[in-house]
Amino acid sequence: MEAGCGVGAQTVTLAQNSPEAQIISIDISEASINEARQRVESKGYSNVHFQQENIFDLPFEPESFDHVFVCFVLEHLLNPSEALSILKKYIRTDGTITVIEGDHGSTYFYPDSEAAHRAIECQVELQKKSGGNSLIGRELYPLLIQAGFKKVSVSPRMVYIDSSKPELVEGFTKKTFTAMIEGVGASAVNAGIIDQASFDKGIADLYRTTEPDGVFCYTFFKAVAEK
Amino acid sequence: MEAGCGVGAQTVTLAQNSPEAQIISIDISEASINEARQRVESKGYSNVHFQQENIFDLPFEPESFDHVFVCFVLEHLLNPSEALSILKKYIRTDGTITVIEGDHGSTYFYPDSEAAHRAIECQVELQKKSGGNSLIGRELYPLLIQAGFKKVSVSPRMVYIDSSKPELVEGFTKKTFTAMIEGVGASAVNAGIIDQASFDKGIADLYRTTEPDGVFCYTFFKAVAEK
Numbered sequence: 001m002e003a004g005c006g007v008g009a010q011t012v013t014l015a016q017n018s019p020e021a022q023i024i025s026i027d028i029s030e031a032s033i034n035e036a037r038q039r040v041e042s043k044g045y046s047n048v049h050f051q052q053e054n055i056f057d058l059p060f061e062p063e064s065f066d067h068v069f070v071c072f073v074l075e076h077l078l079n080p081s082e083a084l085s086i087l088k089k090y091i092r093t094d095g096t097i098t099v100i101e102g103d104h105g106s107t108y109f110y111p112d113s114e115a116a117h118r119a120i121e122c123q124v125e126l127q128k129k130s131g132g133n134s135l136i137g138r139e140l141y142p143l144l145i146q147a148g149f150k151k152v153s154v155s156p157r158m159v160y161i162d163s164s165k166p167e168l169v170e171g172f173t174k175k176t177f178t179a180m181i182e183g184v185g186a187s188a189v190n191a192g193i194i195d196q197a198s199f200d201k202g203i204a205d206l207y208r209t210t211e212p213d214g215v216f217c218y219t220f221f222k223a224v225a226e227k
Numbered sequence: 228m229e230a231g232c233g234v235g236a237q238t239v240t241l242a243q244n245s246p247e248a249q250i251i252s253i254d255i256s257e258a259s260i261n262e263a264r265q266r267v268e269s270k271g272y273s274n275v276h277f278q279q280e281n282i283f284d285l286p287f288e289p290e291s292f293d294h295v296f297v298c299f300v301l302e303h304l305l306n307p308s309e310a311l312s313i314l315k316k317y318i319r320t321d322g323t324i325t326v327i328e329g330d331h332g333s334t335y336f337y338p339d340s341e342a343a344h345r346a347i348e349c350q351v352e353l354q355k356k357s358g359g360n361s362l363i364g365r366e367l368y369p370l371l372i373q374a375g376f377k378k379v380s381v382s383p384r385m386v387y388i389d390s391s392k393p394e395l396v397e398g399f400t401k402k403t404f405t406a407m408i409e410g411v412g413a414s415a416v417n418a419g420i421i422d423q424a425s426f427d428k429g430i431a432d433l434y435r436t437t438e439p440d441g442v443f444c445y446t447f448f449k450a451v452a453e454k
Contacts, residue, residue: 105335106444110365112332138337141389142440152391156444160383162368213369217333217383217446 001026001065003055003087004073008036014069015045024065026053055083063092071100074143078131084147091227097149099223103137106158106219107177109209116209119202122188123181129191137221149225157220163212173216178206228253228292230282230314231300235263241296242272251292253280282310290319298327301370305358311374318454324376326450330364333385333446334404336436343436346429349415350408356418364448376452384447390439400443405433 005011005025014023025040027033030052037050053059055073068087074080084097091097104124109116127134136143137156144152161168185199194202209216232238232252241250252267254260257279264277280286282300295314301307311324318324331351336343354361363370364383371379388395412426436443 103335105339108330108332108362108365110369112362135335135339138335138339138442138444141391141442142337145440154387154389154442156385156387158383158385158446160381162381164368164379213372215365215368215381217365219385219444 001060001067001087001090002069002071003083004028004070005032005036005050006072007032008039010069010071011036011040011048012043012045015040015043015048019047021047021067023048024051024060025049026051026055026058028052028054056086058086058090060090062089063095065090066092066095068095068097070097072102074099075101075127075134075136076130076132080133080136080139081143081146084143084149088147088149088227093227095227097144097223097225097227099140099144099225100220101137101140102134102218102220104134106137106217108217109206110213110215111205111208113202113205113208115198115202116205117202118194119181119185119199119206122193122199123184125193126184126187126191137219140221140223144223144225149227152223152225154221154223157222159216159218159220161216163210163214169210169214169216172218173210174207177216177218178203178210181206228287228294228314228317229296229298230310231255231297232259232263232277233299234259235266237296237298238263238267238275239270239272242267242270242275246272246274248274248294250275251278251287252276253278253282253285255279255281283313285313285317287317289316290322292317293319293322295322295324297324299329301326302328302354302361302363303357303359307360307363307366308370308373311370311376315374315376315454320454322454324371324450324452324454326367326371326452327447328364328367329361329445329447331361333364333444335444336433337440337442338432338435340429340432340435342425342429343432344429345421346408346412346426346433349420349426350411352420353411353414353418364446367448367450371450371452376454379450379452381448381450384449386443386445386447388443390437390441396437396441396443399445400437401434404443404445405430405437408433 002025005027033052124134141154229252232254260279351361368381
């Protein structure tokens with residue numbers, strides 16, 4: 001089971017890398033499920049079944065899955081440990097779980113900039129206000145232990161980017177991370193977390209890290225564990 | 228050449244891993260050189276020659292080294308890029324350099340703590356006052372490019388520690404990192420950077436990350452480059 005497949009960005013990779021697996025991908029949003037289904041079918045994969053479901057109210061039989069995959073989902077939940085406990089019910093004895101999350105507090109760069117850190121902090125605060133946690137990557141070990149999983153093994157996946165890696169400068173620093181922070185600007189200013197000029201300075205400083213002498217670091221965390 | 232060998236902590240590893248190499252290890256401190264020599268001789272290695280020298284005033288012939296190794300040295304220098312330029316002179320054509328540095332700004336942990344970050348910041352500020360840079364790890368790429376090196380390749384070496392790794396909790400989080408931060412407390416309070424109670428709270432919060440649900444992250448950076 002892929003719990004919280006969203007628009008299927010990871011589903012395509014799962015279907016491709018595990019052609020022998022029968023995958024059930026769920027998401028709470030019907031629109032996302034439809035987009036994910038279209039994406040996976042357009043790639044020609046037929047081993048994924050999509051269902052609109054809520055992680056906290058699943059219709060499956062207990063112990064009916066060999067593996068559960070959860071990627072970029074816990075960060076949005078008020079009660080991530082409870083979600084893991086519930087998912088655990090549906091994993092067979094000795095079955096496994098994979099959890100992947102980012103951690104915005106793992107972001108640092110050269111040239112360093114207080115303004116850029118403050119702009120990132122806006123995203124962290126907004127996520128917190130909406131019940132989520134942008135710093136959850138570092139917490140995967142205690143969350144999985146708390147949910148009763150065994151053999152919890154967490155490995156960081158650090159993204160280190162300097163100008164010798166132009167495709168990552170474009171694809172990650174600019175178009176993924178900075179674009180995502182830039183996207184919360186209006187909400188952050190409206191919420192009174194920051195003023196527009198300070199936010200703009202932070203964004204400019206994030207773009208500054210994409211110049212030839214710039215460096216950008218971010219870390220994702222991957223956890224695997226056994227029921 | 229090992230430039231800035233200190234008391235020989237890395238020299239032992241170099242001598243062991245490269246038994247065929249003739250190593251010249253230099254340091255500006257005679258006391259350190261003597262300690263390093265004793266350490267290496269006590270392990271039975273005979274392929275290291277020690278000399279008390281200043282990186283900025285070396286007596287060697289240009290291009291006389293195949294490789295230069297610099298570990299935890301640049302962080303102490305006011306002019307790290309100039310030091311790299313000077314060392315480059317002594318490397319033969321197509322010879323190589325290895326540079327390893329930490330970066331205190333790469334430190335984050337669970338539970339998160341503003342007080343702990345402020346205690347770490349004391350070390351960063353004191354290092355800065357004495358002309359050094361505790362955030363230099365992330366800067367290795369631009370520093371080596373600026374010094375004229377080619378084929379610069381930087382790889383982060385992230386230390387991720389949770390309670391499934393008790394030897395790292397003890398050996399790194401407690402006895403290396405937190406002990407090092409704890410060691411600057413008196414200087415930081417004397418310099419008026421922080422008050423004693425706030426510093427103590429920060430240290431207590433760093434120790435808090437070594438409890439069973441705690442997590443600690445730190446990243447070293449290793450760069451290799453060609454003349």
